[in-house]
Amino acid sequence: MAISIPLRRLSRSFSAIASNPLRVCVVGSGPAGFYTAEKVLKKHERAEVDIIDRLPTPFGLVRSGVAPDHPETKIVTNQFSRVVQNEHCSFFGNVSLGSSISLSELRDIYDVVVLAYGAESDRVLGIPREELKGIYSAREFVWWYNGHPDCSKLDPDLKSTDTAVVLGLGNVALDVARVLLRPTMELTSTDIASHAVAALEESCIRKVYLVGRRGPVQAACTAKELREVLGIQDLYVHIDEADLVKTPADEEELKNNRIHRRVYELLSRAASSGVASGSGRRELHFVFFRKPERFLESEDQGGHVAGVRFEKTIVREELESGKQIAVGTGQFEDIECGLVLKSIGYKSVPVDGLPFDHQKGMVPNVGGRVLSDASGDEMQFEKGLYVCGWLKRGPTGIIATNLYCAEETVASITEDVEKGLFTRTSSSQQKPGREGLLQLLDSRDIRFFPFGAWEKIDQEETRRGLLKSKSREKLTEWLELLNIASA
């Protein structure tokens, strides 16, 4: 008797009998990782999702990137914490892709691996003397004041200079400028790292230059952050009115872009409301149309930065792409400073066995499905390997961007599940999932920290914070974190 049953339904009924939940590993517990886990659990009720992170503390940049004076932006961790409460979801802290476990091992253990580990490195300018002391990436500086254990010893010198130059005009640039210029008293009750408060209290920095290669129309920051920095108490803000002149191309850009339009309006208003600078007052200077050409070494302090040489630029439309780009004019100008923060973009780090586009600093993919290196004319995908977040799109966007990014990646995963890509007809072909991970970590003597361990850290940080009238006193040393987590 011939019964026609779609193959898909057959395999589904097999999987029901074989009790074969989809085994998923998400690498990275920031917004990309958590939104992915949440959506996988919603779409695939019996899926088992393990989230791994190299830190014992979850939440990625929500914990280590969002500025201390932006607590409302961190509220999303409540939602993320609820994801782990699902019995099908587990968190494994202190498990590092590349050192604790390799990508190929993960792919052997899980049906689906989603890489959402973000971008933990920096774009480099590639200009002379970039290695001078006193030059940091904004990422390092942000990690430092946010108590990330990798940068707790950064010890930036804020005392031997009164001027800092921040390269870049995005929100991270504004964050670091704001932390340097806000009255320190306003930061002491936040979750800022105590070592940063101490340094800021003794800081001699009074002048910050925010420098962009192009003009105010192209500035990448957004209105909220700009409004905030312009509203700092007793801060003298300087913007050259000449820089606000718009080309026809600028007008066109503003017409079509609400974000840039409102940012430009805020900058124009700030330029014309020129309040005279007073002595001892902190100053913020917006500098446009300047491209860094080289760093200048101090004559007194060997090996230390003393200034930045900039080439003046004009903005022109690039013929092929239609983009507005900065073109050098051959005229130069120096800004003296003892601290430089490069806020020119983050960059992802590749791991063994992962196809990687080194030029763009991300993983080649289509809708989150990782493209094989061997892909020629016909697209070939790495089976069961997906990406989400900055690793997939490059280091742009906001927390909410990952919401949609995760939706797209999970839609690809779901399509592949429905195509039968992960269906096993016999139990011997099933991936071990969580049990496999536990066995492997055990065999290597790697101590992982479950979500409960983070809850202990959370409790301790809150408790210590209470004693200092802070919302939280972060544990910033690896050893301390691991000790409290293990208690």
Added chain:
Amino acid sequence: MFTLKLSKLGAHAIKNCLKAQLASTARTLRVPLCQNENLLPLIHQRYSTAAPDKAFQKQNEEKEKISVTFVDKDGEEKHIRVPVGMSMLEAAHENDIELEGACEGSLACSTCHVIVMDPNHYNKLEDPTDEENDMLDLAFGLTETSRLGCQIIAHPDIDGIRLALPAATRNFAVDGYKPKPH
């Protein structure tokens, strides 16, 4: 920062209270909404009608809850009743409607973005503050009648409001970057 928010909430509540009163008594007489809050009680007195008890009771019940319809990205509709004074975000969550609210109503995200489908209802809402506009800047699929769900507060003026949940867009970058086609 918190006291500022509380006082804004307070001012908002007062405005809504006055508007609600005005709406119920203006059933027979169309009265233009007065900008000056001091004059509103006077207008109320001038045009209020002595309504029979039963009708007045019914008006009270209707005042308490309004009808709201959420339309999801697939076009599916869900009709709910929302007490006056509750935000649309809260109402959505109470009725298991999938409206994200990452910052839980603190004006620090744009995930509760909704599209007000009827321009008349949109116009009845108070203008968004700078803070809300800053967040709307970042909302995906922003339209002329977009608002944050946590900032739309139920009141009789918007009874029957229809709110569309924006479709997940392909272009989800915030800084104007358009992903290159493959």
